[in-house]
Amino acid sequence: MSALKVLVVGGGVAGPAVTYWLSRIGAQVTLIERSDKMRASGQQVDLRGKGVPMMKKMGMEAAVMAACVHEPGMQLIDRNGRTQAFFPVAKSGSGKQGITSEYEIMRGDLVKILYGLTEGHENVRHLFNTTIKTFTQDSGDGPDSKVHVSFEDGREEDFDLVVAADGTGSRTRKMMLGADAPDPRRDCGGHIGYFSVPSNPEDSDRGTFCHLPGGRIIGTRKDIPELTRVYMILRGKRPALNAAISSGNTQELKKALADIYQGGGWQCDRFMDALLHAPEADDIYFTKIEEVHLAPGSWSKGQVVLLGDSAHCHTAGGYGCAWGLVGAYVLAGEIATALKNKDLTAPAAIRQGAKAYEETFRPVATSMHGGHDWAEDLMAPKTSIGIWILHRFAKMASFFNWGEMEGLDKKTSNWKLPEYPALE
DSSP states (O other), X not given: OTTOEEEEEOOSSHHHHHHHHHHHTTOEEEEEESSSSOOOOOOEEEEOTTHHHHXXXXXXXXXXXXXXXXXXXXXXXXXXXXXXXXXEOOOOSSSOBOSSOTEEEEHHHHHHHHHHTTTTOTTEEEEESOOEEEEEEOOSOXXXXXXXXEETTSOEEEESEEEEOOOTTOHHHHHHHOTTSOOOEEEEEEEEEEEEEEOOTTOOSSEEEEEETTTEEEEEEEEETTEEEEEXXXXXXXXXXXXXXXXXXHHHHHHHHHHHHTTOSTTHHHHHHHHHHOGGGGGOEEEEEEEEOOOTTOSEETTEEEOTHHHHOBTTOSOHHHHHHHHHHHXXXXXXXXXXXXXXXXXXXXXXXXXXXXXXXXXXXXXXXXOOHHHHHHHSOSSXXXXXXXHHHHHHHHHTTTTOBSSSSHHHHHOOOOOOGGXX
16 A cells, blocks of 8 residues: 555645545555645635534544634524524534534635645645646556556656546546536536625624525625625526626626625625725635536546545535545545455555445435525525515524534435544
8 A cells, every 4th residue: 555656636625635544544645736825715614514523533623623713603684684583503513513513614724724634744745836737547457557647847647546626627527537528517506706895893793694686695704803704695697797707807707796786785885895996805706506417437437536526516505525524534445445455456446446435425425416496495585575484484493493403414414424444
């Protein structure tokens, strides 16, 4: 195992996590990131469900708790700013969480913690400003079967395993599937994004969300006193917004969003004015809500395997970070277990482990795919009467603590985190 050479593409959550687990079995891991430095930015994320015991298994709990955003819960308000329902954080430490997790953390802080697990490790290289240009791989399970990688800077190197953890729009996935393969991304008919504004004293430390007619949601969260993070969720087709996103022009994007939210009530005018004029809003990020749908058996091809959003994305589903950690553990565990089989060559063990990872993890990782229209109508109503119904339902849900759950559904709640002695 000490001779196993691995290339991990993508320095988000899943990439550094699988780097950690593979380094534990003696693999020589190269983690590459196309940015020129660690992408320690992004919005508030959370760990929930099986992501909580996974975090503890990785020895991260103390660091995560030290960096946590102490959000007391989430509230729904009306267009006049009046609270309609409040869901407090569930502090159990078990993975049973409310809408606000016990483990709320800024994405950048989580990435720093994950990188720190292998920083300075003798078997790990972190390379930035590095991308794959192309790769080929040998056929068959012979002991010398490799993935031959050419990098954009002209370097070439051979690896026993390539892990593609480069996100929803994964370039590595496209290379693996082939140029003629259909794009596995499916538009879910919505958008989500965020930006920062200077805070006001009256800004709540609760996660606060206001539903507006037309399938519009605007909300705020606070992780530091001087800034308020503004979140936008939109449902429905919006050609002008898509054009602004595709243009790559930040000012066009800002104007398109301001046109949608201006005059919407609550603090929309304040936030849109800041979006257009405040320098703090230059951190704006906005994207389509998408899912990645791959045919069964296609999470890997030979000795190249997909991990995280590149395999099973559901944008803003609430479990992206948890599944990034868990998937990394399952992939490393299945490969490590297969490598213990003396009857298999290393390439054969890698291929077998990659297939077992998909068989084990796919059912739970894709459990959110193909949501129902009625659920979307409830969560992002398009009419004033729909918003009124949502607020009545939310009040009842808050009263009966229906917001506290172990998983997304019975399948995710009952799914057991595997144990892999080969990783110990």
